[in-house]
Amino acid sequence: MSIENLLQSRVQLALAAFGVNVPLETIVIETSKDPIHGDYASTIAMQLAKQLHQAPLQIAEKIVAHLAMDGIEKTEVARPGFINFFLKTETISTVVKTIIDLDQKYGHSDFGKGKRVNVEFVSANPTGALHLGHARGAAIGDSICRLYKKAGYFVTREYYVNDAGNQIDNLAKSLYARLLEAYGQTVVFPEDGYHGKDIVKIAKKIKKDTDKLETLPSYEVFESTLKKIGIKEELGNIRSDLKEFRVSFDKFSFETKVRANGGIQKVLDGMQKYIYVDEGASYLKTTAYGDDKDRVIVKSDGDYTYFLPDIAYHLDKLSRHYDQLIDVLGADHHGYINRMKAALQIAGYPKDILEVELIQMVRLIKDGQEMKMSKRSGVGVTLQELCREVGVDAVRYFFVARASSAHLDFDLNLAVETSSANPVYYAQYAHARLSKILRSAAGLKLDVEESGRLLKEPSELALLKHLGEYPEEVLDAANNRSPDKITNYIQKLASLIHGFYTECRIIDPAQKDVTAARLGLVKASRIVMKNALNLIGVTAPAKM
Numbered sequence: 343m344s345i346e347n348l349l350q351s352r353v354q355l356a357l358a359a360f361g362v363n364v365p366l367e368t369i370v371i372e373t374s375k376d377p378i379h380g381d382y383a384s385t386i387a388m389q390l391a392k393q394l395h396q397a398p399l400q401i402a403e404k405i406v407a408h409l410a411m412d413g414i415e416k417t418e419v420a421r422p423g424f425i426n427f428f429l430k431t432e433t434i435s436t437v438v439k440t441i442i443d444l445d446q447k448y449g450h451s452d453f454g455k456g457k458r459v460n461v462e463f464v465s466a467n468p469t470g471a472l473h474l475g476h477a478r479g480a481a482i483g484d485s486i487c488r489l490y491k492k493a494g495y496f497v498t499r500e501y502y503v504n505d506a507g508n509q510i511d512n513l514a515k516s517l518y519a520r521l522l523e524a525y526g527q528t529v530v531f532p533e534d535g536y537h538g539k540d541i542v543k544i545a546k547k548i549k550k551d552t553d554k555l556e557t558l559p560s561y562e563v564f565e566s567t568l569k570k571i572g573i574k575e576e577l578g579n580i581r582s583d584l585k586e587f588r589v590s591f592d593k594f595s596f597e598t599k600v601r602a603n604g605g606i607q608k609v610l611d612g613m614q615k616y617i618y619v620d621e622g623a624s625y626l627k628t629t630a631y632g633d634d635k636d637r638v639i640v641k642s643d644g645d646y647t648y649f650l651p652d653i654a655y656h657l658d659k660l661s662r663h664y665d666q667l668i669d670v671l672g673a674d675h676h677g678y679i680n681r682m683k684a685a686l687q688i689a690g691y692p693k694d695i696l697e698v699e700l701i702q703m704v705r706l707i708k709d710g711q712e713m714k715m716s717k718r719s720g721v722g723v724t725l726q727e728l729c730r731e732v733g734v735d736a737v738r739y740f741f742v743a744r745a746s747s748a749h750l751d752f753d754l755n756l757a758v759e760t761s762s763a764n765p766v767y768y769a770q771y772a773h774a775r776l777s778k779i780l781r782s783a784a785g786l787k788l789d790v791e792e793s794g795r796l797l798k799e800p801s802e803l804a805l806l807k808h809l810g811e812y813p814e815e816v817l818d819a820a821n822n823r824s825p826d827k828i829t830n831y832i833q834k835l836a837s838l839i840h841g842f843y844t845e846c847r848i849i850d851p852a853q854k855d856v857t858a859a860r861l862g863l864v865k866a867s868r869i870v871m872k873n874a875l876n877l878i879g880v881t882a883p884a885k886m
Contacts, residue, residue, distance in 0.1 A: 431798060460498045
């Protein structure tokens with residue numbers, strides 16, 4: 343149990359002693375910003391003032407009077423109704439043994455036990471290399487999955503392949519044009535074609551399997567084969583890039599299979615009461631569930647809009663018995679949310695069965711200038727190129743360091759800087775520094791039992807408290823789908839580690855018992871730093 347949970351339980355019991363029952367999670371326990379106000383503080387008395395029709399100070403005094411004090415040095419009530427807790431060092435330091443005992447499992451909870459979550463992310467069209475928007479979605483989506491698993495959920499990572507529609511038609515046309523060029527022909531490149539180097543490379547591979555230009559089938563004959571080859575090659579490239587980026591998926595779903603399995607007809611059959619025809623087009627009455635206008639699902643020429651197969655795909659996911667669907671999408675999909683939520687409600691599901699994380703755009707900055715890029719023109723930096731220039735760790739860290747709702751300026755110069763200004767370097771160096779200490783201390787005693795008696799310096803106590811907050815920080819980040827909360831935690835942890843290293847002589851031959859206690863703190867800090875970095879897919883090097 344974390345210290346916050348311990349204090350929540352104590353406060354809950356104290357309230358119950360004079361007839362006030364409140365849920366544990368509503369009792370706010372915060373780390374005090376100034377040690378003069380204790381180690382932790384609660385505002386629960388102010389929260390309850392209106393409900394109980396009493397002054398916050400009066401409520402706070404009642405709570406303190408009924409509070410179990412074991413492990414607590416003293417409490418203070420401060421205006422307008424704060425309860426400040428001063429803990430015994432022994433209480434704070436118990437976290438060291440807990441961390442070392444649990445190791446990689448420290449921070450894990452059973453909060454989501456029994457709940458099944460499907461997280462769909464990336465889902466880039468298989469028409470070219472991943473661009474930076476996809477890459478940020480990959481980093482955030484993967485980190486959300488890691489957080490959910492740490493919080494006890496059963497998680498499925500899913501990629502939806504749009505292997506039907508205009509973008510695949512344009513892929514085939516682009517491949518055929520590049521194939522003709524490979525034979526020395528002059529062609530007019532398709533207006534909406536894809537210009538990436540990967541298209542040229544695939545076309546050259548196809549050319550090896552054709553005898554000569556004279557035997558090359560016409561586009562109409564070759565179109566279906568070109569689509570299959572193009573999708574296979576491009577999806578293979580995407581998978582390879584994602585693997586390098588430390589992102590994996592449990593399931594790939596294909597639009598063509600959703601269509602082939604009768605998913606479209608099931609939607610049309612199941613939603614007939616909400617479908618009407620106007621000027622030859624079929625509309626789904628999504629306004630019945632909060633959308634700003636009804637949506638066309640079948641055009642007047644009989645073709646489906648992209649929305650109809652998307653509905654079928656989401657219903658396919660729900661048929662696999664998930665408690666929650668999470669879609670990680672680009673910010674340009676903002677108008678998509680209400681219509682999909684409405685469609686799922688029409689199908690009989692609750693409004694909150696689907697949650698959407700919108701990912702804002704990334705600007706790549708080098709030498710103070712923005713680098714322009716276009717997937718279609720083939721100009722710009724791909725995910726693979728970015729990772730190879732600055733490293734996967736820097737890319738992943740920078741992509742999640744800001745909330746997904748915020749635009750991100752990715753500074754290439756900062757990402758390769760080996761100084762404390764670079765946040766990923768600063769964090770990894772803290773881990774490497776702790777690892778070096780433990781290597782130097784090989785053979786020395788490491789003590790976790792006496793740390794409460796021996797760790798008394800302000801830098802030690804601050805570090806201990808921050809380590810104790812880790813489980814709550816992980817759960818909070820998971821519940822809010824906010825990996826940026828973990829990077830914030832990491833930066834503070836790194837700062838406290840560096841401060842502890844600077845202010846305390848960790849290996850002191852004249853004080854073997856203090857050395858043993860401090861080595862326990864070093865080991866616990868290294869475990870938490872490694873665990874936290876892993877939650878965002880960043881490595882924890884032992885040497886730098």
